[in-house]
Amino acid sequence: MNYEQLTELFRIEHLDETAADVHGMLCGRIAGGQHLEGTGFKQAMLESLGCEEEIIDNLLEPLLDLYRYSLARFNDGLLAFQPLLPADDAELASRVSALGEWCQGFISGLGDSGLSNETPISDEVAATLEDFMAITQAGFDDDVAEEDERDFMELTEYVRVAVMLVHAELAGVDRHQVLH
Secondary structure (H helix, E strand, C coil), rough: CCHHHHHHHHHHHHCCCCHHHHHHHHHHHCCCEEEEEEHHHHHHHHHHCCCCHHHHHHHHHHHHHHHHHHHHHHCCCCCCCCCCCCCCCEEEEHHHHHHHHHHHHHHHHHHHCCCCCCCCCHHHHHHHHHHHHHCCCCCCCCCCCCHHHHHHHHHHHHHHHHHHHHHHHHCCCCCCCECC
């Protein structure tokens, strides 16, 4: 399922979160070492999204598919992980906004996975999380230049690689849990 399809499902179900935000949250939970299965997945979605149970019930299969797909990308050894963002032909301003939403979701997902201020993390992961906080504030002027596209592509690649670094460090820490 791509960004646009998931966005449409969320619109139909009146879910306030964006596809980028939800994918970031799922990836944050994965990177934080949390494995979600069965009813634990549904409960985690209720807690993270703070919406009515009926909405989660209606979106459960697509969300679970997205979670499984993302988990597979983290674990495939091919470095194939990509944040779920609007297509390349979407306006740059909407892609920049979505990347900020994705980073916000990722940070929230890490917190939901059990990461706290007391969790020991490397300087690299701490710097990554600070960078992600800065990206959540990113905005864009309407004047699009070729270097803006290049800068966005570089920033997206940074996020992609940084997420895999965070996952490599945190997913193996013995504080993760399996929610059934």
